[in-house]
Amino acid sequence: MTRRYVVIDFETTGNSAARGDRIIQIGAVAVEAGQITDRYSTFIQPGVPIPPFIEQLTGINDDMVKDAPLFEEAAPKLLQMLEGAYFVAHNVMFDYSFLQGELDRCGYSPLSMPLIDTVELSRLLLLGADGYQLGMLAEYLGLEHENPHQADSDAEVTAMLLMHLLNKLETLPLLTLERLSPFVKKLQSSLENIVSDIINEKSVFLADEETYDFFRKLALKKTLKLEQQDFNDDLESYGVSDLEQKLKTHMAHYEIRESQQKMVELVDEALHTNQHLVIEAGTGVGKSLGYLIPGVRFAKEKDRPLVVSTHTVQLQQQLLERDVPLLKKIMPFDFTATLLKGRNHYLCLRKFEHTLQDHHEDNYDTNFTKAQLIIWLTETEQGDVEELSLASGGKLFWNTVKSDANSCLNHRCPWFSRCYYHKQRRAAHESDLVITNHALLFTDLKSDSQLLPSYKEAVLDEAHHIEEVVSDHFGKETDYFTFLKLLDRLSSTESDGMLNTLRELSDLLEVPKYETYLAKWDNLFLDVKNELDDLFKQIKTICVTKAKSSRSSELTKQTLRYTKEDIESALWEPVLEMEERAKQYISDLVKPVKRLLKSFDQFEEHLTVKQKGFLVDVEGLLNDLQDEAAVLHHLLSCPLSQEVYWMEAESKGPRHAVTLYAKPVEIDQILADQFFGKKSSVVLTSATMSVKNKFSYISERLGLLDFGPLNAQLPSPFKYEEQSKLMVPTDIPLINEVDQKTFVAKISTSLYEIAKVTKGRMLVLFTSYEMLKETHSAFKSLMDQEEFVLIAQGVDSGSRARLTKNFQRFDNAILFGTNSFWEGIDIPGDDLSCLVIIRLPFTPPDQPVMAAKSEKLKAEGGNPFYDLSLPQAIIRFKQGFGRLVRSSRDKGAVFVFDRRMIETRYGKSFIQSLPKLPVSIKPVDELVEELRDWMD
Structure with a gap:
């Protein structure tokens, strides 16, 4: 029709x-x-x-x-x-x-x-x-x-x-359209009749067999196996001049870079001599190829994998989609490469299939996300959530269908051979090059089951993040809502709750004594919820009444560090009593149900795949609940002197909105013993590894000192003396000299004057989200109608990538960012002409981990400011500075609105850490005139 x-x-x-x-x-x-x-x-x-x-x-x-x-x-x-x-x-x-x-x-x-x-x-x-x-x-x-x-x-x-x-x-396959039908009825668009007519017009779907894999009433994209090229084992034909010639052939604008050549040689030496290497490669060196060329060659030569780990998803994708294909064209041999992420990035097909059987769900976001995923299965080879742009409701649904260890049937699952996570793991275990992220790398380090293939050599890109990632992975955290989500999924009061389904299945199979196991469930379930409710309300009360407002975030956030001595005080007695009761209730809740699940073993041959999967899901949730209770007990007993404990609460948030944290104070010994001591060669690289041209800070923080690593600084090929200018105004007050309103008013008018010269095209970096919001508002009031397009993190919705893309779409845009915008965003060319750093990026001294590290340093006779705060701030500052010049054709100015850079003894350390470039120190209006002349 x-x-x-x-x-x-x-x-x-x-x-x-x-x-x-x-x-x-x-x-x-x-x-x-x-x-x-x-x-x-x-x-x-x-x-x-x-x-x-x-x-x-x-x-x-x-x-x-x-x-x-x-x-x-x-x-x-x-x-x-x-x-x-x-x-x-x-x-x-x-x-x-x-x-x-x-x-x-x-x-x-x-x-x-x-x-x-x-x-x-x-x-x-x-x-x-x-x-x-x-x-x-x-x-x-x-x-x-x-x-x-x-x-x-x-x-x-x-x-x-x-x-x-x-x-x-x-063009969607018939099976996909049939699966879509129940869900399109619930969308805003009138698609039901359109889809129905397409289904009627479609012939049998067997014609699609070359493109799709049809299994259990779902159509999946068929993964085509590429033919392996014959392996050329003449590794000596890998010469730098040959590769450069090939790079010229396959890359537009390729320029021979001395620093990149040097990096290839250094990485090759470190791998062949079993040494660790710390290498700072300035922007534009081309460090990805600098380590991939010798790394892949070494992997083929030794017939064992090289692991390359990054911090950001963007760099992982860049390595896989841009650098690996290029490498395959220029190397004299073929190699295999696999990207492996943590398993919760991947869709669990068994769980997803199970959710599709519920056509009566009224929630729009859930129905829409199911429809999206049905279509996505015809396109995805990886099953990786990063390929999707899910709305917040879609992300909630993803949590119910993502892969996780506790609910995996492994080889008993009908989807096992097609499982996205297991396919990636199998591919990784057969690959020469395994690309992963720091999070998975260090999860593998502390995991009982081996997630990554056995490896002896690794490259850690974006290595300035390692301390933070390791600290997170060896730390713990929990909150009330984590417990609530687990309990809601187990709920027996919901009509489709797991315990009701368990009762029905037990009755159907005539499992002996099943009611005995579940007799006290409802009462215990309420006891657990009520106890946790009271417990977290009490913890929040302590936090809000005893904490100081966190300066690093919004004023409503309260942060309270606590120690073993604190929890032994009378104030904490009710908290510890409630936690003890909650732990006991959870144990009483879980044990009989686990015994009931064990009873199902005798009925294995009578169970359908769906029923087996359901039982595994229940057991997985019970395990998660027990694990979370163990984390809570750890956080409230403070058992380890080498950990720092704290809590954070939104004073205006829900009554139990408080999160508890624990992190190791230092991670150097963990890395020395469990990582560097067990690997033959680890290459650590980033554009920001040195402080005042030395690597002692990073080597000490990461536990590398005892290994005597090779160190190298490779300068950027860019001509910063001609391409950039550093400008420090002398008439902007320090934040502690005036109130915040006055400070914001001054920086807003200064930004406005600069923006009129640069015609927008400006990135403004803050260290405080609260100040970003106030400056954004003040700047808006200065503008003549829509003179500039203002894009602000947290004010405008969207991911960092989306905000950056929006910024690049408009000629006169200004982008306000904090935290994640200090690094990892790439805006080359005329889109960005000016970078403004509002304050030097020092971590607040009362931030719990920072405070604990400072105390430890002081006790050991060190200087917390010069040995910790300053080096950390310099590395962060260099990351921010690196946003401006991204290619040999870029040109722009960096303003630093913080006079400490020119008036304090330590301020010159920031300037010394930058490439050589002209520096102007004048009042704002004079700098604006100088900027106008320079840009003209």
């Missing part, structure tokens, strides 16, 4: 027809049988002035609409187009409700027609898109978008988007 779709876009004076806002432009495009069959567009005389913001956004002014028809005059043509059609728009409810409001005002009857929202449909079908704004989707699909925010252009692009989406829907 041929359907007619009419794609509508309105430009309006505001968001609500009911409040007097009016349409100023109509764009309508009709689509039939995959073709555009009709168009209609017109300006509309709104009868009210067009606000400056709308004029700025759309380019439509009062003069352009003064002679245009009224909406009443345009309505008949529009209604004629819409008759018998689907109403389609990008964010359909805005345009549809606006039209209804205008029609009502003009005396027309309400519309009633099927709707399609291309935002919803894009989120469903274009899972790899970076964002779902119309401009971003047009860029993603290569659609020409001439005049964004004008109705005719927006409607045209939305029509092309719709045709692409409908075509993709039609």
